[in-house]
Amino acid sequence: MKLLTKVAFTFTLLIISFQPLIAQNQPIQITGKVVESGGRQPVEYATVMVKAVSDDSMVDGTTTAEDGSFTLTTENPDVYLEISFIGFETLIVADVKINKGTANVGTIALSQDEQTLDEVVVRGEKSQTEFKLDKRIFNVGQDLSSTGASALEVLNNVPSVAVNIEGQISLRGSQGVRILINGKPSVLTSEGGNALGTITADMIERIEVITNPSAKYEASGTSGIINIVIKKEEKRGLNGSVTLNTGVPNNHSLGLSLNNRTEKFNLFSQLGVGHRTFPQQYRTINRDLTSNNTVRSQGESDKNETFFNIILGTDYHINENNVLSLTGHFAYELETEFSDTDFDFLDETNTLASQWNRDEETEATNPKYQYELQYKKDFPDNRGADHEEHTLLFSAIGNFFGKDQSSEFNNTPVMNGEAFSQQQQTRTDFKEGEYTFQLDYTHPFNEVFTLESGAQYVYTDVTNDFSVSNRADNNDWVVDPDLTNVFDFDLEVLGVYSTGAYEGDKFGVKLGLRLESTDMRTLLVTTDESSQQNFTNLFPTAHTSYKLNDNFSLQAGYSRRIYRPGLWDLNPFTNIRNNFSISAGNPLLQPEFTDSYEVTSIFDKGPVSFSGAVYHRYTTDVIEEVATFEDNVSFSRPENIGINRATGLELNGKYNPTEWWTLNGDFNYNYFSREGDFEDISFDFTANQWSGRLTNKFKLPADIDLEVISNYRSAYQTFQMDISGYFFADLGVRKKIMNGKTILNLSIRDVFASRIFESETVRSRQPDFYLYDYRLRGRFITVGISYGFGKGEAMEFSGQKRF
Structure with missing residues (x-):
């Protein structure tokens, strides 16, 4: 889904880049955020386009970040926004108020297009590895060899992590790892009870490896923290x-x-x-x-x-x-x-x-x-x-x-x-x-x-x-x-x-x-x-x-x-x-x-x-x-x-x-x-x-x-x-x-x-x-x-x- 969205967006930009540019005096920065209308969850990789009111031509465009936010720059003050994402109804924001060179349109809620979702099945996989400031994220859905596996076996396929035959977990060659579930301590990760065996691969959304945790996390675990995030669906x-x-x-x-x-x-x-x-x-x-x-x-x-x-x-x-x-x-x-x-x-x-x-x-x-x-x-x-x-x-x-x-x-x-x-x-x-x-x-x-x-x-x-x-x-x-x-x-x-x-x-x-x-x-x-x-x-x-x-x-x-x-x-x-x-x-x-x-x-x-x-x-x-x-x-x-x-x-x-x-x-x-x-x-x-x-x-x-x-x-x-x-x-x-x-x-x-x-x-x-x-x-x-x-x-x- 990410690749298709990026390709489509890049292709659109290439087409409009040949259109004449309208010279204006002052750049204008437009910011906002896109969320789902029901759950208020952020919509990542939604397409946001700035279009000129005069001829509906595209002036600028971008995709939303992981938290749904976006930032655009234009020199044309007479514009509107068009926001779209597969599975959602396209939304027009006509009221773009500019104040001292900036315009914040606030939070924009997209409604799901029920007909599109029922008729078309679109699949897109997240990148297997994502880097954040203080952690790496491994999305389990792409791990084909984990079918029917327990959480311990899934962990053994995560980079930097090793699980020995006795079920002991090490990170970068060292034990003393703190295991969390959904960011919280859990008896289900108890070392002595093999309780991780009751969590199967199809229950796991992603695994976060935190080798140098921030102060927000409990200081326990000399090698770092492994956070197992359990799936929780929120579709209407x-x-x-x-x-x-x-x-x-x-x-x-x-x-x-x-x-x-x-x-x-x-x-x-x-x-x-x-x-x-x-x-x-x-x-x-x-x-x-x-x-x-x-x-x-x-x-x-x-x-x-x-x-x-x-x-x-x-x-x-x-x-x-x-x-x-x-x-x-x-x-x-x-x-x-x-x-x-x-x-x-x-x-x-x-x-x-x-x-x-x-x-x-x-x-x-x-x-x-x-x-x-x-x-x-x-x-x-x-x-x-x-x-x-x-x-x-x-x-x-x-x-x-x-x-x-x-x-x-x-x-x-x-x-x-x-x-x-x-x-x-x-x-x-x-x-x-x-x-x-x-x-x-x-x-x-x-x-x-x-x-x-x-x-x-x-x-x-x-x-x-x-x-x-x-x-x-x-x-x-x-x-x-x-x-x-x-x-x-x-x-x-x-x-x-x-x-x-x-x-x-x-x-x-x-x-x-x-x-x-x-x-x-x-x-x-x-x-x-x-x-x-x-x-x-x-x-x-x-x-x-x-x-x-x-x-x-x-x-x-x-x-x-x-x-x-x-x-x-x-x-x-x-x-x-x-x-x-x-x-x-x-x-x-x-x-x-x-x-x-x-x-x-x-x-x-x-x-x-x-x-x-x-x-x-x-x-x-x-x-x-x-x-x-x-x-x-x-x-x-x-x-x-x-x-x-x-x-x-x-x-x-x-x-x-x-x-x-x-x-x-x-x-x-x-x-x-x-x-x-x-x-x-x-x-x-x-x-x-x-x-x-x-x-x-x-x-x-x-x-x-x-x-x-x-x-x-x-x-x-x-x-x-x-x-x-x-x-x-x-x-x-x-x-x-x-x-x-x-x-x-x-x-x-x-x-x-x-x-x-x-x-x-x-x-x-x-x-x-x-x-x-x-x-x-x-x-x-x-x-x-x-x-x-x-x-x-x-x-x-x-x-x-x-x-």
């Missing part, structure tokens, strides 16, 4: 789409999206149900380099999830300047997991001494819900016209995530394995509540200067009741008091901020300061062990941009960030899935602090667009997993280990060799220097890592789109481990039928089943023991069909869809 009438996916291994889902827009109300909903399986193959080695005893394991597991989620919401337009919104999101999961692992014990001569088998059966239910009340007020400007950038926004959000889980583990001797014969049970009763209250005020004093200020209060309350029982000789279950306790975690964060921004035609700058006060408390209820941390910090931010010409611009940014240890970092309970590889949290952890610097260049001309960024991060009190070893059992927990200096280069490019072929490339290189001590041993080292992604998109005959994504992640080092590199590829095919109302999709993720995670200890830094870990998920194939009805769309984006 009843609209919707339905999506059905199936695949192997089990990946079956049904999604339904509905909205009904009236003059006062916008009712919107999304419903999703499904079942999926995540198989895994794994191998481990634990070797004592002093005694030379070795424990090896290998096995397979299947994690099965049956999920249901629903989003319901309404916007009530009290009047044209006040909107009240209420949204609820409920998700429910039924989990089962089965694993079967064979263990070998080899003595100091590397001779097989004993064998046994350990199997697991786990069942869990995971209810999750979120509700939000939001009020938005638009203030009229001093000319009496609507000014949607002058706003007051209040929101109150409640989140809940629960887990009721039970597991049984059975060790069965195979050869001389009686010493390892054991039966165990675990029980988990987990509850997490999070409550957020936020107030934001934005005041643009004129066209170039804007002030933002606000406050946020977040309260998190977590209880984890965890119990381990062993089977006694009399077959009774006996609770293990060393592994059983109730862990309470409370976190309160109060933040206030203010930012000021100047955005001229060529130069822009945005400065901000945020103050946050943090109160963290932990308590082991059974043993009455507690800890508390209170601290207050300032977080300055700065962003600037300079436009050298129409095709090339520079951006720079700075922010100070914090990573507060979360529940799974602090919880001291152990994971006994593998009795020889045990992990636990550390309630004494201190927060990480990061100073982040970044300079970015952006070039965009014709078929080529390119951006390059150089960045540096300085992090203190780095949190890293540290493994210790005793009796062939590795025990890992997070510790604060020194400082980290990371310097990187990131390149992103897009090239259209032809109308039917598009190339997108991403490259990220990261060099880091670590300085740290643990138990009087120096762990200073330097290392690097890099990753690359190449995406080929082809528009084939018969309205077929093909997408091939190839990825490479290099090997890298951590505090104690070497992590291997790997290559993997994704494939997506899309076919439109019924004038684009129905879309058929095929996606293959990890085509060659080559996305393998391997890690092993570094001998030079860990001379007493050797650990090896191998994990493989395998290939996922999904086919899907999507149908849009009313004015709804089948898993695509339209130029008329509003955020």
Whole structure:
């Protein structure tokens, strides 16, 4: 849609450029804004033409910006405006009043052309990547390989973002990323519950990557912020789409999206149900380099999830300047997991001494819900016209995530394995509540200067009741008091901020300061062990941009960030899935602090667009997993280990060799220097890592789109481990039928089943023991069909869809 609009507009300008110009004495600047008549949403890329009253000839023209605004210049005082956009009725503004060389026509409301919308289906995709002053936007609708995928898998296809096989998210090679939904914190992004799995690709509008957030955002997340924006349609009438996916291994889902827009109300909903399986193959080695005893394991597991989620919401337009919104999101999961692992014990001569088998059966239910009340007020400007950038926004959000889980583990001797014969049970009763209250005020004093200020209060309350029982000789279950306790975690964060921004035609700058006060408390209820941390910090931010010409611009940014240890970092309970590889949290952890610097260049001309960024991060009190070893059992927990200096280069490019072929490339290189001590041993080292992604998109005959994504992640080092590199590829095919109302999709993720995670200890830094870990998920194939009805769309984006 954008390309067609630009071409048509450019062609029109070329035609009228041959007409005689009328000489006038003084240039006149005409400004205004174009919005939809019903929802008052801005209309981007609407065509605005200035025409002479005398002969209806075109004097000047432009297209509206993202916020619907436009600026035109003419030397003819006797003119009128003609505003048009596909799907809307053309509007004439005859009353253009000029005062001292300027004319502000205020807000112009376009009415939808119902006949055109019903008879003609027009499709236009937004650019996959958009650059803003402090963030990059990736529109998910163009990602063909994400059919049937969860939010975690969608994130893995976003430049700068990586998701490992355990679901841990990193940004530019570093963890500590803050995940938001619709710009707000959410329990649905909780690290421990894999709740992002209930959000599917067809529910996601776009993903915003913010490597240097402004002071408006909570300072949490040393690597930056990833904001997942959920779709919310606002077209008039009843609209919707339905999506059905199936695949192997089990990946079956049904999604339904509905909205009904009236003059006062916008009712919107999304419903999703499904079942999926995540198989895994794994191998481990634990070797004592002093005694030379070795424990090896290998096995397979299947994690099965049956999920249901629903989003319901309404916007009530009290009047044209006040909107009240209420949204609820409920998700429910039924989990089962089965694993079967064979263990070998080899003595100091590397001779097989004993064998046994350990199997697991786990069942869990995971209810999750979120509700939000939001009020938005638009203030009229001093000319009496609507000014949607002058706003007051209040929101109150409640989140809940629960887990009721039970597991049984059975060790069965195979050869001389009686010493390892054991039966165990675990029980988990987990509850997490999070409550957020936020107030934001934005005041643009004129066209170039804007002030933002606000406050946020977040309260998190977590209880984890965890119990381990062993089977006694009399077959009774006996609770293990060393592994059983109730862990309470409370976190309160109060933040206030203010930012000021100047955005001229060529130069822009945005400065901000945020103050946050943090109160963290932990308590082991059974043993009455507690800890508390209170601290207050300032977080300055700065962003600037300079436009050298129409095709090339520079951006720079700075922010100070914090990573507060979360529940799974602090919880001291152990994971006994593998009795020889045990992990636990550390309630004494201190927060990480990061100073982040970044300079970015952006070039965009014709078929080529390119951006390059150089960045540096300085992090203190780095949190890293540290493994210790005793009796062939590795025990890992997070510790604060020194400082980290990371310097990187990131390149992103897009090239259209032809109308039917598009190339997108991403490259990220990261060099880091670590300085740290643990138990009087120096762990200073330097290392690097890099990753690359190449995406080929082809528009084939018969309205077929093909997408091939190839990825490479290099090997890298951590505090104690070497992590291997790997290559993997994704494939997506899309076919439109019924004038684009129905879309058929095929996606293959990890085509060659080559996305393998391997890690092993570094001998030079860990001379007493050797650990090896191998994990493989395998290939996922999904086919899907999507149908849009009313004015709804089948898993695509339209130029008329509003955020």
